[in-house]
Amino acid sequence: MSTEAPAPNPAVITRFTKGRRPARDGGPRRELLAFCLTALLVLLVVSAGTVWISERIARANALAEAERSAERLGALLVAPDLEDLLLGLPGRREVLDRAVQNRMSDGSVTKMVVWRASGEIVYSSDPNLMGRTLEPSEEMLRAVGGETVSDVDESPETATNGSEALLEVYAPLSAAGEDFAFEAYFSYETIDRQAARLRGQIIPMAIGALVLLQLVQIPIATSLARRVSRQEAERTALMQRTMDASDRERRAIAADVHDGPVQDLAGVSYALSALRGSLPPERQPTVDRLVGAVRHAVQSLRRLMIDIYPPDLSGPGLGEAIKDMAEPLRAEGVEVLVDAGPLPEMTPDAAAVLYRTAKEALANVAKHAQAQHAWVTLEETEVAGNPAVRLEVTDDGVGFPATGTDRRHEGHLGMSLLRDRVIDLGGTVTLGERPGGGAMLTTVVPMSDGP
Secondary structure (H helix, E strand, O other), X not given: OOOOOOOOOHHHEEEEOOOOOHHHHHHHHHHHHHHHHHHHHHHHHHHHHHHHHHHHHHHHHHHHHHHHHHXXXXXXXXXXXXXXXXXXXXOHHHHHHHHHHHHHOOOOEXXXXXXXXXXXXXXXXXXXXXXXXXOOOHHHHHHHOOOOEEEEEOOOOOOOOOOOOEEEEEEEEEEOOEEEEEEXXXXXXXXXXXXXXXXXXXXXXXXXXXXXXHHHHHHHHHHHHHHHHHHHHHHHHHHHHHHHHHHHHHHHHHHHHHHHHHHHHHHHHHHHHHHHOOOOHHHXXXXXXXXXXXXXHHHHHHHHHHHHOOOOOOOHHHHHHHHHHOHHHHHOOOEEEEEEOOOOOOOHHHHHHHHHHHHHHHHHHHXXXXXXXXXXXXXXXXXXXXXXXXXEEEEOOOOOOOOOOOOHXXXXXXXXXXXXXXXHOOOEXXXXXXXXXXXXXXXXXXOOOOO
């Protein structure tokens, strides 16, 4: 396997720059926008359903009103004169015709017919139908039996307005001790107007209530989003203060270790080396082993001091600190190659953020990458014509998870805070994948303080 770090695949790169912090600022805003879009979609769907249901309700109410009108026409308008007409009283037909024509003058009713169960027409507003006998329909027989039924009729025998559809209503009617079927034809345009009137009453109330509900919900959702954003900012600030306090403690611990155990052990080593010449030859190897053990302990303490808080990260000190940082990873069997070129002096903040970023990246390689090789490159570069330092950490492991690198919901804020700190300094953070597998992190930090 090659030990040279490959170039990153530009097709799978996520870049974080100043002014773009999805981990800290974008989340609540995106969620609020998603809430508003979802609410709008639900409003449209519910509104469409409300229109459809209102149409059905309005049309059903209009049909029911037409059936009630037919029942009233038969019982109050036709039945009183029909009995005299059946008895053959002179002039009763003319009286009934005038009453029927007066009722039909508004155009809402276009025809009235009275049927016997045999299919004989005993009265009709259309004189041409008087006395005719037709095949009884199922609706007509049901009306004779006492049931009111309605249907849309387009038959040429009964249509009066060309091909216009009419609402045909059959209602029961009794006269002279006989059961009849009273048939009334209503203009379907009238039914449409009634349905539109009812629809106009239902839809504004239903949709208005939904719109009002959404208008009430949006300020609440906005307030909750702002509260979440404030809490997240407070949490981030608290974590930053915790890291700053940890840095101070680390610096104090490192100073205590350097001024205490390291100096004491170094003095013991010098004393043993000075004592060696005064001992018998057979005791000198023992002293040599003790000196070696003490010096090894001093080296271990020095590495621990660098890990706790590097004393000098400027210039070549940063590369040396990162090389020492890679030792635990090498101890686990991962081959780590560190290429740290000569670096100029940089601000303490820039050096510290580069060191912490490298430490977090190598810790992630150890915990998650399952890699066999890792490459660390530290070199001078430029950003917008200004000197900067570029840090790249690459491995041949499993790469970034499909769920992304934002693990704040699991309580992992280390990399997010470091990324934000890099952006605050005017730098950039790029996450990508290498061809053939593995992950790549590139951080570019200006040597001077960012704007």
